[in-house]
Amino acid sequence: MKESKNLRFYDTLTRRKRGFKPLKDGKVGMYVCGPTVYSDPHIGNFRSFIVGDLIRRWLEYRKYEVFYVMNITDIDDKTIRDSGREGVSLREFTDRYTRSFLKGIDLLNIKRATVYPKATENILEMIEFIQELIEKGLAYEASDGVYFDIDKFPGYGKLSRIELSAVKPTERVSSDEYGKESPNDFALWKAASDEELERGIFYDSPWGKGRPGWHIECSVMSKKYLGDTIDIHAGGEDLIFPHHENEIAQSEGLTGKTFVRFWMHIGYLMINGRKMSKSLGNYISFDEVLSKYTPNEFRYFYLSTHYRKQIDYTEEAMANAKNASKKLSNTIDLAEEAFKSGLERLEYGKREEEFLNGILGLKSDFEDAMDDDLDTPRALNTLHQMSKLINEYLSKPVNKGVLSEAYEIYRSLLGALGLFEKRTSFEGGLFEELIKVIIETREKLRSEKNYALSDKIRELLSKIGVILSDKPDGTSWTIERR
């Protein structure tokens, strides 16, 4: 586990995979566009967060120190609109959905970002940033706010490769011009509306009372925590245009430096062949998924498709993920049972040597796959092969030292994907004693061939998540992983 020379990521700007090396040796600054907290996040949103987590974990596996920033957009049209409809303060409203977002993050075993800056807590910095853009002649004040003048930024469109002259104007654009000089100019600062004034949702600025536009927060907060140039900026593919395009215009316009070294974009989550989105109303809530599947099964589902590809949520795909992930976790249980077992061999023979070589080879395959733009489908493949190797080795008495080495590798690779880290541990204590009593009692029943009752006990325990396995040398138990 050290820095890889072969680590490469696909960069949207250059449209190709490039070798990754951070600006500062050993340290990576990364920024992922976070949620707008106006409702409970749906499982499509979480794809981005899981992939962000994946990038971060892999960099850490490769021994980089990662400073991870994810913004929380807590002031925008929708948060203002919906809190108003509900008749609660903006703050109360966004706090609620911020908590909901963080709850999902924890449930899915997504490692917390280093910092989650909120838009409303960085208003002063935004005002300064906008002021500088105006001074540089890149932005102008209009009757209803401040706009960025995209004609003044020659590189505009380089990320999305969009040619604005060819863009078919939509109704939205034409009906939404207000004080803009050009339809594609975007708002940096929006003058407060009557409703906003009434509800006290505004900030004082050199341009009167108002609030920031959406795009400015990312430029400002990433600069604040990560500096002018950041290594990685990731987000859903729907953000390429205009959000990220605008961020580039703002940041590079201001500093004259490269804003982002690697733009990484995440494919949509589809549902039955259609993009899942709140506005289409075809989304599945987070709670609904977690009532049917465990976080690990859900994560496995995400991992089974490469992050840049669109992934289709179907019951079939989920069943697939459920079974396949179970297979991987079974190996953990089998190995742990073997550690407890009295059967063992102490010698290091050909079987051990071949076994370990196989494991090491697969570990290297896994690393190659992940280094290649986080190819998780391929990485999972090597994990399945490794699982099989370990299971095979376990089918005969094992050398526990050798097993331990393989086990550690297997767990560390699973951990790099965020799989099966949270294990319900009931080892020791009263719980374990209780299970032992039950197993012994049941053993007695079985020796008396009272299978009806012993099967009933097994069935009832399985309903509460305690799985008994009868084997020739006794009965073992595990807790079903949630």
Add this chain to the structure above:
RNA sequence: GCCGGGUUGGCUGAGAGGUUUAGGCGGCUGCCUGCAGAGCAGCUUUAUGGGGGUUCGAAUCCCUCACCCGGCUCCA
């Protein structure tokens, strides 16, 4: 209209000119088991959207057609 991405066996999903039956799921058989589960062994006989072309040889390169998905200022 303009710009991207995709089309591989029942499902999922690799491969990226000449090993691969990729792997997984599902299904089936055998072993093990009182049974179940898990596991092991094996089978499910090489599928690559259509049509051209390049090549000794293409799922992999080129052309073309078809279909699907997405973006074009709500959006992860």
